[in-house]
Amino acid sequence: MSAQPTSDRKKITTLTFRQRKEQGEPVTVLTAYDYATALAADRAGIDCLLVGDSLGMVVLGYENTLSVTMEDMLHHCKAVARGAKAPLLIGDMPFMSYQVSTQEAVRNAGRFLAEGGMDAVKLEGGREAASTAEAIVNVGIPALGHIGLTPQSVHKLGGYKAQGRTARAAHRLIDDALILEDAGCFAVVLEAIPDRVAELISRKLSIPTIGIGAGAGCDGQVLVSHDMLGLFDRFTPKFVKKYADMHGEMLRAFAEYKADVIARRFPAEAHVYPMPDDEWQALLAELEGEMELPLTR
Numbered sequence: 001m002s003a004q005p006t007s008d009r010k011k012i013t014t015l016t017f018r019q020r021k022e023q024g025e026p027v028t029v030l031t032a033y034d035y036a037t038a039l040a041a042d043r044a045g046i047d048c049l050l051v052g053d054s055l056g057m058v059v060l061g062y063e064n065t066l067s068v069t070m071e072d073m074l075h076h077c078k079a080v081a082r083g084a085k086a087p088l089l090i091g092d093m094p095f096m097s098y099q100v101s102t103q104e105a106v107r108n109a110g111r112f113l114a115e116g117g118m119d120a121v122k123l124e125g126g127r128e129a130a131s132t133a134e135a136i137v138n139v140g141i142p143a144l145g146h147i148g149l150t151p152q153s154v155h156k157l158g159g160y161k162a163q164g165r166t167a168r169a170a171h172r173l174i175d176d177a178l179i180l181e182d183a184g185c186f187a188v189v190l191e192a193i194p195d196r197v198a199e200l201i202s203r204k205l206s207i208p209t210i211g212i213g214a215g216a217g218c219d220g221q222v223l224v225s226h227d228m229l230g231l232f233d234r235f236t237p238k239f240v241k242k243y244a245d246m247h248g249e250m251l252r253a254f255a256e257y258k259a260d261v262i263a264r265r266f267p268a269e270a271h272v273y274p275m276p277d278d279e280w281q282a283l284l285a286e287l288e289g290e291m292e293l294p295l296t297r
């Protein structure tokens, strides 16, 4: 397959995010982990692609995101960067790539841009991640915050549960969001929190909020592409709207292929390379006596 121009849309930047918020126009974000998905999302006009560490679960089949490495992330970032040109591309910093020291965090954030072809990075955590986010922003790398249900803290949170459902917890989330804005984040992901809390945070911040399981009051929305495409049927969170049943479609196509091969319906005439009759006859003449004839045709 030849490489084609992906789109002639203008490049989306962090500035576009800010403008969208000012104009009240939602930002559209999807996760992507490979070239084909990135190409389709770009052509569909999606604003931003997040190479999420969710790839550990939906692509690599791990139980959670904790085993994902920098090398895993960079491998998938490079593929996405080859497929999508206009969307803002964000690389998700994996577990332990930014928690141990600020220096390591900045170096790893830099790798997403220098090696992975990303435009920005995302890191999980509120106040505890703020100084790291600030250091990353200070070297010129845009940082996206992520609060609420932060999957890298699944064991601390006691599972994949909605967050901020008490007044106290909600207040803490509001403060965390403001701290991340102060730290220089260009936007904040709000995951699995009550819609009224998300709307309140969105109103308080001057940077956009990107919701996932946080209701329509956010400034943008993100979904895991495998969830919304119905590709990943192991577990689908309540907040996902399924736009397709790709797993079902894959099952149907694979079973049909199997049946075709067994019944010798595939490959058919349209799928083979023809040989001119005179060349075929010449070959048969050369082989005469060497092998058992007739052949099938």
Ligand code: KIV
Residues within 6 Å of the ligand: 031, 050, 051, 052, 053, 054, 055, 092, 146, 189, 191, 212, 222, 223, 224
């Ligand atoms: O890893 C991921 O895909 C994410 C999104 C769910 C925001 O963090």
